[in-house]
Amino acid sequence: MRDAGYTNFFAGKWHLGADRFSPNAQGFGPGLAGQGQFFYPPGGVPPPNPRDDPKTTDRIANEAVRFIEANKDKPFFAYLPFLAVHSPIGARSDLIEKYKRKQTAAPTEAWGHERTSRVRLVQNHAAYAAMLEQMDTAIGRVLAALDRTGLAERTIVIFMSDNGGLATAEGWPTSKLPLRGGKGWLYEGGIREPWIIRAPGIIQPGSRCDTPVISADFYPTILELAKLPLHPQQHRDGVSLLPLLKGGQLKRGPLFWHYPHYGNQGGAPKSSLLIK
Numbered sequence: 001m002r003d004a005g006y007t008n009f010f011a012g013k014w015h016l017g018a019d020r021f022s023p024n025a026q027g028f029g030p031g032l033a034g035q036g037q038f039f040y041p042p043g044g045v046p047p048p049n050p051r052d053d054p055k056t057t058d059r060i061a062n063e064a065v066r067f068i069e070a071n072k073d074k075p076f077f078a079y080l081p082f083l084a085v086h087s088p089i090g091a092r093s094d095l096i097e098k099y100k101r102k103q104t105a106a107p108t109e110a111w112g113h114e115r116t117s118r119v120r121l122v123q124n125h126a127a128y129a130a131m132l133e134q135m136d137t138a139i140g141r142v143l144a145a146l147d148r149t150g151l152a153e154r155t156i157v158i159f160m161s162d163n164g165g166l167a168t169a170e171g172w173p174t175s176k177l178p179l180r181g182g183k184g185w186l187y188e189g190g191i192r193e194p195w196i197i198r199a200p201g202i203i204q205p206g207s208r209c210d211t212p213v214i215s216a217d218f219y220p221t222i223l224e225l226a227k228l229p230l231h232p233q234q235h236r237d238g239v240s241l242l243p244l245l246k247g248g249q250l251k252r253g254p255l256f257w258h259y260p261h262y263g264n265q266g267g268a269p270k271s272s273l274l275i276k
Contacts, residue, residue, distance in 0.1 A: 001077040002027045004228050009071075011040050011063040012056070012081040028079070038083070041067070054090030055083040055131060061138035065145040072149040077222075080142070084135040085128065087166060089173050095130035102126070114185070117168040117266030120175045128173040156225050157198040160215065164190040169265040184265025186257050186272035199225060203245050211250050212276050217241050 002008050010028035015037050019025070023039050024032050032039040038056065040047075041063050048058045060080055067078060084091075106124035113119060123129075139159070146152040165174035167182030167189060176182045176189035183190055195213065197203060202225070216238035220230055224240040244250050257272040 001222075001226070001228075004226070005075060006226075007071050007074060007076040009041070009064065009067045009076060009078040011060045012079075013037055013083050013086075014039050014081070052092045053134075054088075055086070055134070057082060057084050057091075057131075057134045057138045061141045064142050068142070068145045068149060068151070072151055082135050082138070084131045085165070085174075087170050087173070089125070089127045089131060089171060091127055091130035091134050095133055096127050099126035099129040099133075102129075114168055114181055115266060115268065118172065119182070120167050120172040121177055123175050125173045153200045155200075156222075157196075158218070158222075159194070159196040160218075161193045162215070164188075164193065166265065168267075181267075182265065184259075184263040184267040186259055186267070186270050190267075191257060191272065197241075197245060199245060202242075204247060207247070209244055211244055212255055212274050213241055213244070213250075214238070214255050221245075 008028050010023045010032060014023050014034075016022075016026075018034060022029070022032070022034060024030050024034075028039075031042050033042050040056075040059065045062070045066075047053070047056070048062070053059055060082055064078055064080055067076070103124060103126045107122040109124070110121040111118050112121050143152070143157065146155050146157075164176050164179070164182045164185070166172070167174055167176045168185065174182075179187065179189035179192055181187035181189035214237075216235065217240070218238065219235040220238050220240040221242065223230055224242045225245075230240070239250065239252050241250065254276075255274040259267060259271070260269050262268055
């Protein structure tokens with residue numbers, strides 16, 4: 001995108017390394033300020049109080065809105081990997097109190113088992129709900145900025161989670177029912193995720209698609225949506241989803257997952273195959 005004349009933006013979690021593996025060296029820099037796995041644009045605006053923004057959710061939205069307003073007259077690519085909803089669980093205190101009040105009417109604790117792991121079977125975690133609302137509101141602010149700047153009808157928006165919710169370990173903050181398992185597992189609870197795309201003039205608003213896709217499809221799809229050349233040697237495992245977005249069919253073989261280790265969430269080495 002950068003090489004095609006786009007201005008690139010990044011704020012949030014970067015879990016691919018530092019130095020030559022950092023976002024500064026991968027097309028988003030230079031100048032991003034790194035904090036371990038987390039990077040943000042430099043600037044004199046102080047970050048929000050950690051007590052009210054422990055996952056930097058509001059900070060990510062603030063930076064994105066500033067970027068959109070400053071770059072509304074030229075093409076841009078913005079990547080916002082929110083830290084929410086990820087452990088350790090945290091959110092604004094007033095939102096946590098809101099859901100603690102609602103918690104009195106929530107289902108009582110219920111548990112199942114997956115191998116040697118407990119599995120949460122109900123949604124009743126107040127802080128997790130608060131963290132989710134804070135992220136939803138932040139995403140809404142970014143979308144509102146596109147509306148306010150007149151960019152909404154010529155901006156493609158893609159939303160996706162990188163894995164299933166944490167249901168089998170490390171605090172058990174959420175449940176994936178009716179799907180089995182969760183993060184760290186190759187059952188549907190771990191790999192079946194929401195993927196929402198808004199592409200004005202291409203996708204029929206409100207349409208749904210049940211064709212299996214995978215995150216490796218991001219790269220060729222974004223390139224084709226932007227009318228840029230594909231790079232098949234770089235995205236061998238992904239295919240462009242443009243035919244699906246236009247209401248057609250996708251020609252591809254089975255999807256494979258391989259998880260070769262024992263994970264923090266209780267999962268063991270395994271592989272998964274999806275044939276549609």
